[in-house]
Amino acid sequence: MYDKELTAIKKSNRYRQRQIHDPSLVDLASNDYLGLAQNRVLFMSAYERVLNHHYQGPKASTLVNGYTSIHQEFEQALYQANGFEDGVIVGSGFLANVSMIEALVRKKDILFIDEEYHASGMLATRLLKKEQVIVFNHNDASDLQDKISQLSSNYDRLIIAIEGVYSMHGDVAPKAIFNIADEHNALLLVDEAHSSGVIGEHLLGIFDYYNITPQANHVKMGTLGKAYGSYGAYILASHTVIDFLINRAKAIIYTTAPSLFDTAMGLESLHYILHNQKELKKRIAAHLHIIQQELGIRSESLIIPIVINDNQKVLSIQTRLKEHGFLVGAIRQPTVKEAIIRLIAKIDIPCDDLKKVCQLLKEFL
16 A cells, blocks of 8 residues: 555665664664663663552553652652652653644744754644744754744744754764743754763753753753663653643543553663763763764764765665674664764773774775
8 A cells, every 4th residue: 555655765775674783783773872782780770669569550641540659769769869840651652742832832833943843843843823832943043032032922832942962973962052941931852862872961961961940931851761771751841831741731640550560770870970971971982083083073962863865875884894793873864864874872882892892984985
């Protein structure tokens, strides 16, 4: 029934398949930035926490009886560590973005969203009226300011949606956008999926990176499937915003509560990051130094994009690197405008391996 469409995808070298990769490959493709998905000590601690609970599955939505002391403890640890008033955990980052945009943007509100915001957020904008959604140029504070200035006064709230670190190119959102949100008293939604655990004085993300104390107009979303080595997501905000989400966000109300084990794993990872931040930051700095030294790329995040702009060539480079024992991402359209090799400088990878893959990349390019 979809044969013609699949044939077109294959001809353009955009065809995707699920693969079980050889576990002996050095992983430079995943978002497990700190290597916590392989930390057996954290795994066993999370297991013991759930084992001591009187059941292991959430059984229902959080508003029926799926909410547990494990969920509550993690929420409290998150919002206290990040300096927010309140928080709610959600099944995934995709659901969290849908929750925020679908629920918080009301009928007379205007949403300004970065053109490279995650696909989940872009999908959620389709639930709104077209005239409510204004896309601004990527990381361009001047374009955002211009588009806000062109608005008439016929709206209730301004809402701005950005990411802390963008998933494909690893670039950090400018502080100027935070200033614009404060200037216009706009609600600022910050997707910290790829920044939490990686940047900031305490590795807590972009608010920490810019030393910004969260205010009533700030909303932070983060995921557990990246630096936290687990699965799930959370939203941190004021009491009022969290209360509103719990009462209006369909992706929170009508889904089963997050997995108890994944939540317990997220809690263990949070404690680990907070207690080992100095050592983790040293290892992050060491890996970014190798990237700059070997590839000439200066980055604040562990996402290292290498633009190839040729779908066949990125697949070829990925295959050749696998033959040498390394796995990197070969990212093609529509995920990115131009095909890239996406190398993740994960800090659990030995420095010699990181140097070797960089040298191979230079050779293949």
